[in-house]
Amino acid sequence: MSRYGRGPPPDTSRMVSLKVDNLTYRTSNEDLEYLFEKYGKVGDIYIPKDKYTKESRGFAFVRYHDKRDAEDAMDALDGRMYDGRDLRIQMAKYGRPENDRGGARGGRRDRSRDRSRSGGRRRRSRSKSKSRSKERRRSRSRSVKREEDSGRDRSRSVKRDRSRSAKKERSRSAKRERSKSAKRERSRSAKREKSASGKRERSRSAKREKSASGKRERSRSNEKSRSRSVSRERPRTKSKSRDKSMSREKSRSRSSSRDA
Numbered sequence: 001m002s003r004y005g006r007g008p009p010p011d012t013s014r015m016v017s018l019k020v021d022n023l024t025y026r027t028s029n030e031d032l033e034y035l036f037e038k039y040g041k042v043g044d045i046y047i048p049k050d051k052y053t054k055e056s057r058g059f060a061f062v063r064y065h066d067k068r069d070a071e072d073a074m075d076a077l078d079g080r081m082y083d084g085r086d087l088r089i090q091m092a093k094y095g096r097p098e099n100d101r102g103g104a105r106g107g108r109r110d111r112s113r114d115r116s117r118s119g120g121r122r123r124r125s126r127s128k129s130k131s132r133s134k135e136r137r138r139s140r141s142r143s144v145k146r147e148e149d150s151g152r153d154r155s156r157s158v159k160r161d162r163s164r165s166a167k168k169e170r171s172r173s174a175k176r177e178r179s180k181s182a183k184r185e186r187s188r189s190a191k192r193e194k195s196a197s198g199k200r201e202r203s204r205s206a207k208r209e210k211s212a213s214g215k216r217e218r219s220r221s222n223e224k225s226r227s228r229s230v231s232r233e234r235p236r237t238k239s240k241s242r243d244k245s246m247s248r249e250k251s252r253s254r255s256s257s258r259d260a
Contacts, residue, residue, distance in 0.1 A: 017092035040069020
């Protein structure tokens with residue numbers, strides 16, 4: 001549909017037409033006008049539609065009053081992403097058909113000739129529209145498949161990232177557990193070493209105490225035995241000295257009696 005109705009705009013011979021390809025089926029004239037009017041005054045916008053389905057055929061014609069504006073728009077918008085698609089813009093090699101309303105009025109002969117010609121054209125246009133509709137359906141199915149494939153690839157990539165992150169987290173947790181268990185084992189071995197060394201020191205000190213006490217007991221017993229032997233020897237020496245003194249006295253008394 002044109003911005004000026006079904007027919008062509010007035011005085012289009014001086015306008016420059018751009019062909020815009022790879023449009024979505026929901027793109028409207030207002031969308032294109034908002035997109036192209038930034039680069040100059042737009043004279044006409046025409047989106048061809050299928051005669052039976054009434055859907056857009058995926059391309060449009062945008063006319064500018066000035067050729068420089070058309071060139072600026074083509075340089076700026078060609079290859080730009082719009083509504084999920086890359087626009088393809090070029091100078092139109094042929095303009096929109098001028099006889100959108102069915103041609104000029106004439107006599108009956110002209111009408112009959114026009115009807116016969118229009119019948120052949122309609123048949124051709126129907127066959128062309130059918131083939132185009134098939135191509136559109138195929139392109140739609142392909143685009144849907146591509147979107148599904150892209151969604152599957154995205155989900156696969158997300159799953160891969162999640163699995164990788166989960167593996168990394170598991171490895172990190174395993175390393176942490178290993179380090180914790182190693183630290184625990186080290187602390188336990190250190191405690192065991194300390195306890196074993198303490199037991200050894202205690203046993204050594206106990207042995208030393210026992211040996212010292214044994215030595216003391218031995219020295220005490222030796223001293224007691226010595227004191228007992230000394231005490232036993234003293235009365236014997238006393239008795240011997242007594243006997244000696246008695247024998248001396250007797251010998252003296254004997255000698256004195258002899259002298260008398």
